Amino acid sequence: MIFWSTWVLVAGLGGTALQVQFPRAPLVTVGFAMVLLAVAAVRVWTGAGWPALGAVILALLVWYLPLTPRADRDWAPDVAKIVRGEMVGDQVTLHNVRAFRWHSATEAEEIWQTRRYDLSQLTGADMLTSVWGNPKIAHLVVSFGFVDGQRVVFSVEIRRERDEAFSSIGGFFRQFELALIAADESDIIRLRTNHRAEDVRLYPLRLTPDQLRAVFLRYVELGNDLNAQPRWYNTVTANCTSVVWGLVRVLDPDLPLNRALLLSGLLPDWLYRLGVLADTGDLAAIKARAAISARALALPDAADFSAAIRAPASDPLR
Template sequence: MRELRVLAMGGGTVLGGAALYYSTILPDTLRLGLCGGFGVGMVGAQWLRPPWLRHVARGGMAAMLLGWYMTDPPRNDRVWAQEYTIPADAWRTANVVHVAHVRNFRYRSENDLIPAWYDASYDLNGLESVDLVTSYWAGESIAHVFLSFGFADGQHLAISIETRRQARFAYSAIAGFFHHYELFFVTADERDLIGVRTDIRRERVYLYRLDLSPAVREHLFLSYVGAIHDIVHHPLWYNTLTDNCTTGILARAGAKLRYRLDWRVILSGHTAAMAYDMNLLGPYDRARYPDFAALHAASHILRLPGAQIGPDYSAAIRAGLPVPEGSGAP
């Protein structure tokens, strides 16, 4: 029993210290001081006498930390990294969705870019496709996952659920487990959101067609539209476990709870395999693609040397990819 108490106290001290360290408290000296003070206080309470006093001290510090954490509000008025400075807004008028500030950055290199945004309108009656995009930058277990909506007039709108990073912080995967990033919908032209990954960062990017009925496609798109509009006025915290790029898609797609709790939600490099198991991809010719491994290999976007991100980028990246049965062109 004593070992369990020590383990619980140690775990709580580490988590509490991390919550303070990765918080958005200003100035940084206060943030770091509170982090160090919490750890010293929790450990130093061991020498308090009588024993009940140490429990009261630790319980009081833990309660104050929890109270702060539960009431720590997300905000939209921080100094953001450049790619997160201007959020999109979206609203519906009859059967047309209007999106303000569609991001369309042009990249000379990963760190040399020309910021640009435009406004656009999308006809719901022309919503023809939803594509699942997965982008890998290291191994096979972790990928960034997002959707791109295609319309009959040739427009594509890519929407990615991401961390909204402040300019003063470098990116940290660990920070995403705490109140460090606000949640952000990158609502962008494919030449930006996919192009920076295929042509600039040279990540391994895969694109799959989701097998959704017209009604489900529209519901999914409008759920994003509503969330994009709401977050402009009511910011939310990003959380790697509960509200991230993958859970946001699954929740809006109405996935069953067992899939939303699937280990592949955290190891997001396997999200497309999970979608395959859920019969959400395609339908593709099973003779040509008898299993997910074959489909995955064929769904890799390959860019030729010297290829440019031009007006035909959306068509170019789909050339040669598997064509869902009955869909004509991808």
């Protein structure tokens, strides 16, 4: 029984990993299946089989473990560059800030900029969640605001190649590298509200000036680290939520693990219990006030996007 359970596990994991890594070479997967059938036949005919199965496991590990994340692939345009920062006193210079102007969910005028920010002028941070299907699964971004009205959004994302699409299964098997994107709200948020028709909600966070600065700098550090040494994206251990959890532990090293790190749509509930959300009152009412997709869709192109999505309900901008 143990042999056949192990055989099934090797078949499932090994076959999936090969299919993810060699999507245009089906003969690789077919060959793997034939090898496993041969191992099964040896087991049935001789009662042995462990040495052959062990050899298959060893071959898989010798191939899979050395797979190395890279920075020189033919990237999809929206993740072609990872933010990189330089710090002098309170002044931060961010290179590779994305300011795309999206015409559809897949087409945009591609603009990358260098911008400068004064950390002494940080005014606050908002968490935005974006749901496209299952309400318990959301993409998470964090937006920082400054006295002069500037805002910059940090988003931990998969770094897809030009011909790739997101796959949660592929995310388990080293299909994607990890990317940190810094962007305009009128790029990265409008893309989700207006072109992908996602349910986006904005939650102001209750953070002190020192905490704001610390989290901002951790994002900059992450971007610099990824530029220096690429890392794999992982659907569970290195995704938009778990990476951010690692970043914000600078605020509380004892911050516990929570199921919201897997079911990211539950993040507002968790942060509400931790007292991190700045809005007050009943959680259901907070979530209702956080919804911004409808008002974003109603905005004319010339509107101040960041101001409008934060306008109170009585404001005509809404």
